[in-house]
Amino acid sequence: MHRREFPSGDAARGPLAEGDREFFTDLASTAGLPVDDDAFTRGRTAYAAMVSAMLPELTPPDDFDLALLAHATPDATPGWPLSRLERSTTRTGLAFAISDQGTTSPFAALRMAVRGIAVQDARRALVLITEQSAVYHRGPIPEESRARYDTGVALVLDASGGLGALDCDQHAGVAPGDVPARLAALAPPAAAGPARPVLIAGAGLTRHWAGAPEGYTVRTAPEGMPAAGIWSVLAEQLPDLRRTGRRVVLADYDARFGYLGWCRLDVTADSGTDRSGPGGKEST
Incomplete structure (x- = not known):
């Protein structure tokens, strides 16, 4: 198990990519939410950046039969962070994300990893729990759903593990x-x-x-x-x-x-x- 925080100034944090501001402005406006223009200048930690930063810190980092990304807060940038995972490992196997189970998304991912997904001869699975704080609108957010930190936690489930x-x-x-x-x-x-x-x-x-x-x-x-x-x-x-x-x-x-x-x-x-x-x- 490994935890990493991404505070302000961390190398994984960065400005929005070209086109992201327009994307999130259109998204918020379509939903009838007031846009927070200041949020676009504060930087953000995208989930792809978290994946890239955390993988080398795992032991070993690059061989999984199954990989699941679980999060309750939306990504801070458009894209598909597990594509970064697949490019950064020797073998990822089956990989997908769980983002529609609210704060219990990590439990859904672990349930699937432990006894819910049949991957033939699987011996090693990765569950990544990610959370980011950037919000590009000023609409109401339930306090129990508001993330105030950028954090990643990795759990490696291995048939030979000793934890x-x-x-x-x-x-x-x-x-x-x-x-x-x-x-x-x-x-x-x-x-x-x-x-x-x-x-x-x-x-x-x-x-x-x-x-x-x-x-x-x-x-x-x-x-x-x-x-x-x-x-x-x-x-x-x-x-x-x-x-x-x-x-x-x-x-x-x-x-x-x-x-x-x-x-x-x-x-x-x-x-x-x-x-x-x-x-x-x-x-x-």
Whole structure:
């Protein structure tokens, strides 16, 4: 697992390409939204730039049977970022993007990668979760959907990986009032002990739950990171989790679609082998 942020001044950030301003102006005007002219001068981090910057930082970077890009915020530039992925790797296999599942898009991607897509003899999959903050209009955006940072998180699922067992699902048709009961079923009370399971909760979930499940250590996603937040927290927490091994539950809820995303990761205790990636970042 690898996380990267793209702050102002990062080499991956850049101005809009020729024609992009006209494209986004027409897009906003067609939707009846006021255009934000100032946004066109602030720069942006396109998803293709994130893919190009993050791939060399993975270990190894260029051999996947399946690659999925998951995002809730639209790309900051027209195009197809997975084309960059296919040109940047030796073998990508099947590659596509998931962008219509709201903040639970990463759960949909992981569910497909783990048990939803049949790729013959597949042993290695890449799930990229990307999020960018550029908005070219002044129309209303629900606060739970507004990204304030440019962030990418990469998860490499490998049959020979040593991080731990992963299961993931996405439940549809969940009404806001049903969230507490569904969460209780997915994360039942845990027995007391030194290795308490960890629940990493997204902002959409915490708005509708009745409180954290008993026996869990709770971590919450930062504000302004609607889809990538909980995965960013997981990447940050992994070194500590691996010292003793721990069960981790990640969950989020998108009330607009009625989707409840849930993921369980049984982190294996580190045997002492150095698994740090470039720059000391955790990788698998």
